[in-house]
Amino acid sequence: MSVHIVSKHDNRQHAALKVPAAAQSELSESSVRVRTLLISLTSNNLTYARMGQFLHWWDAYPVSKDYPAPYNDSSSWGIVPSWGYATIEETTIPELAKGTVLWGFWPTSSALTDLKLKSGAPSGHWIETSDHRQQLMPLYNRYTVAPTTNSITDLTTEANPLSEPAREERDRMAWTALFIGGKAGFILSEYVFSSDPESRPPIHPLGNQPGLHWTLSDGDLSSAVVINLAASTKTARVFSYHVSRKPDSSAPLGLLQVTSSVSRIAEASQNVGTSVPSKAVGYENVGSDETGKWLASRKASKIVIVDFGSRASVLQELLSLIKSRPDLQSCKVVIVQVGNEQKVYSGEEILAGRAKIAELGKVQYNTSGVQDTALELMDQEAYFTTQKKFWEQWLDRRQLNAPGMEIVMGSGVSGTDGVEGGWERLCHGEVRPEEGLVYKMQ
Ligand SMILES: NC(=O)c1ccc[n+]([C@@H]2O[C@H](COP(=O)([O-])OP(=O)(O)OC[C@H]3O[C@@H](n4cnc5c(N)ncnc54)[C@H](OP(=O)(O)O)[C@@H]3O)[C@@H](O)[C@H]2O)c1
Numbered sequence: 379m380s381v382h383i384v385s386k387h388d389n390r391q392h393a394a395l396k397v398p399a400a401a402q403s404e405l406s407e408s409s410v411r412v413r414t415l416l417i418s419l420t421s422n423n424l425t426y427a428r429m430g431q432f433l434h435w436w437d438a439y440p441v442s443k444d445y446p447a448p449y450n451d452s453s454s455w456g457i458v459p460s461w462g463y464a465t466i467e468e469t470t471i472p473e474l475a476k477g478t479v480l481w482g483f484w485p486t487s488s489a490l491t492d493l494k495l496k497s498g499a500p501s502g503h504w505i506e507t508s509d510h511r512q513q514l515m516p517l518y519n520r521y522t523v524a525p526t527t528n529s530i531t532d533l534t535t536e537a538n539p540l541s542e543p544a545r546e547e548r549d550r551m552a553w554t555a556l557f558i559g560g561k562a563g564f565i566l567s568e569y570v571f572s573s574d575p576e577s578r579p580p581i582h583p584l585g586n587q588p589g590l591h592w593t594l595s596d597g598d599l600s601s602a603v604v605i606n607l608a609a610s611t612k613t614a615r616v617f618s619y620h621v622s623r624k625p626d627s628s629a630p631l632g633l634l635q636v637t638s639s640v641s642r643i644a645e646a647s648q649n650v651g652t653s654v655p656s657k658a659v660g661y662e663n664v665g666s667d668e669t670g671k672w673l674a675s676r677k678a679s680k681i682v683i684v685d686f687g688s689r690a691s692v693l694q695e696l697l698s699l700i701k702s703r704p705d706l707q708s709c710k711v712v713i714v715q716v717g718n719e720q721k722v723y724s725g726e727e728i729l730a731g732r733a734k735i736a737e738l739g740k741v742q743y744n745t746s747g748v749q750d751t752a753l754e755l756m757d758q759e760a761y762f763t764t765q766k767k768f769w770e771q772w773l774d775r776r777q778l779n780a781p782g783m784e785i786v787m788g789s790g791v792s793g794t795d796g797v798e799g800g801w802e803r804l805c806h807g808e809v810r811p812e813e814g815l816v817y818k819m820q
Contacts, residue, residue: 380791381487382798383441383449384458389427389722390805394792395449397442397489402468408507409494410469414484414819417462418555419800420612420809421687421720427458428723434513435459439485458801459483462555463524464491465820471495474504474523481559482521486797488790488819495521500759517746524551550773552785556612556814560769562745563616566684566716569748571599571621573628578756583714585747596712599630602680603673605696607688609635609643609658610811613716614686615780618643619772622652629654632676636664636692639811642782649778661688665695674705681709685740687717697738713740720807782812789818 379399385391405411430436436456441449449455466478467490474480474495485491495504498520506519540548567573570592572580580597582590604621606614614635622633633656637643644658657672673681681700685693693713700706715735723731735742752761772779790796800815809815 379487379489380796381445381457381485381489382791382796382801383445383455384427384801386427386430386436386454386456389424392798392801393449394796394798395445396792397445397487399489402490405468405470405492406494407470408496409492410466410471410474410480411490411492412464412466412480412484413490414460414487415463415465415479416551416555417460417484417486417797417817417819418552418558419460419486419797419804419815419817420556420558421717421804422558422613423458423460423801424720424722424804425718427456428718428728430456430458433515434511435518437510437514438483438518439487439491440510457485457487459518460486460797461558462816463551473497479524480504480521481524481554483518486791486817493521500762503762515744515746515750517749549785552787552814552816553773553776554769556785556816557616558612559765560616560772561749561765562613562716562743563618564620564765564768565745565748565752566714566743567617567620567624569752570597570714570743571624571628571682572597573624575628581748581751581755583741583743583748585744585749585751587747598628599624599682600628601678602630602682603632603634603676603678604630605634605636605673605681605683606686607636607683607692607696608686608717608719609637610639611686611717612780612814614684615643615646616772617684617686618647618656619650619779620768622647622650622654622656624654626653630682631678632656632673634659634669634673636661636688636696637811642780642812645781646779649775649781661692664692665699670699670703670706673700674703678709681706681711683711683713685713685715685717687719689719693738713738714743715740716743720804720809722805780812783814784812785814785816787816787818791819 379397380394383393383395426435438459439457440452441455443450463479464484494508496507498505502523504521569581570583572578582592633654635643635658640658640660647656788795803809
């Protein structure tokens with residue numbers, strides 16, 4: 379059995395550590411002992427490492443004191459969690475039988491892990507309650523029971539050809555792990571920029587908190603043009619899809635998508651069959667006259683830039699373009715910061731990024747914060763049912779919504795084919811836009 383360990387001080391340093399099957403202690407009450415089954419690796423995982431201290435992602439699965447030195451030192455080494463599925467191998471919770479598959483936030487490890495769970499709402503949701511995870515944001519402590527069929531266990535038995543329904547189910551699981559259930563893009567489109575502001579007032583991108591203001595006008599895109607930077611990130615793809623399908627009354631006047639994957643993103647927009655005019659441009663054309671003219675042609679009073687993790691100077695080029703054109707100068711500009719470029723940032727770069735947030739008045743987005751507010755305001759069952767419905771619909775058309783996207787199925791922790799190899803490539807920005815890294819861990 380192996381576990382992937384990452385240096386907290388320099389995320390480029392990492393190791394696949396072989397761990398002996400430890401003699402298992404007796405499982406505590408209200409607990410399950412699980413093994414990670416299927417997980418993804420995306421730029422998101424780099425964020426979990428980069429901000430792991432500040433936002434407590436390192437707390438989820440601390441390194442064991444039994445690991446060999448230096449990896450047993452939790453002040454220097456940690457396990458970057460990942461989204462996907464795990465199987466229950468032992469349980470003291472009668473409602474969660476052995477063999478049940480859970481969806482949630484897992485260690486990049488093939489070893490057994492214990493979770494302490496209490497029943498949550500709605501039914502089928504479970505909340506992690508371990509002391510060491512109390513500062514983790516609620517989104518990351520929520521686990522749900524995944525529908526279990528035989529095909530899920532077939533994940534481990536490649537030798538036996540899968541039936542068509544089993545293959546389809548396995549593929550949907552892989553895409554769900556890769557896109558993290560489409561959650562972040564959906565919540566941003568539907569709750570921060572509400573499609574139904576009368577009954578669902580928009581929620582601040584960090585979640586409603588004292589001192590934060592997000593008015594009906596802030597959440598209204600109907601007089602805005604939206605610009606997605608790093609439009610081929612998985613998160614942006616789902617956001618673009620939902621924004622493009624908003625009812626006319628809340629849809630934006632246009633959607634500009636800035637990406638290195640221009641033809642695929644343009645194809646995806648066409649496939650949505652939207653009435654929202656959209657354009658995909660490469661990074662080299664962001665500041666061009668053509669881009670400026672297209673933006674101006676939308677006759678918007680507001681430009682909402684959503685940055686999903688664009689490369690170095692792109693945002694600045696875009697802002698210069700807007701400033702330089704008389705036909706755009708009167709537009710109100712709002713910048714929503716979702717993510718960061720696919721690379722490992724130095725300490726100075728992290729500080730510079732924070733300074734830019736303040737300087738440009740960017741509004742940070744936090745999926746967990748918005749979900750927390752939504753759960754306070756809405757019927758919880760309806761909230762999750764709606765999300766599930768929209769995600770299943772997105773999955774039904776996944777090849778059209780993300781044309782060319784390929785699941786690259788790796789295996790286990792060690793080697794180029796395992797999490798270790800994927801992490802190395804992520805750290806160097808080598809994962810291509812249409813390459814979806816997913817790992818079978820059992
Ligand atoms: N705030 C929140 O609540 C929240 C929620 C979800 C995700 N996020 C963040 O959003 C970001 C995107 O996450 P994701 O998992 O959706 O990303 P992803 O799919 O793994 O991102 C891949 C994309 O990154 C872009 N990219 C930018 N710089 C790159 C480089 N140097 N090398 C290769 N690709 C590069 C490329 O898109 P283009 O060619 O189109 O630029 C590429 O297609 C992450 O920073 C993540 O943490 C934040």
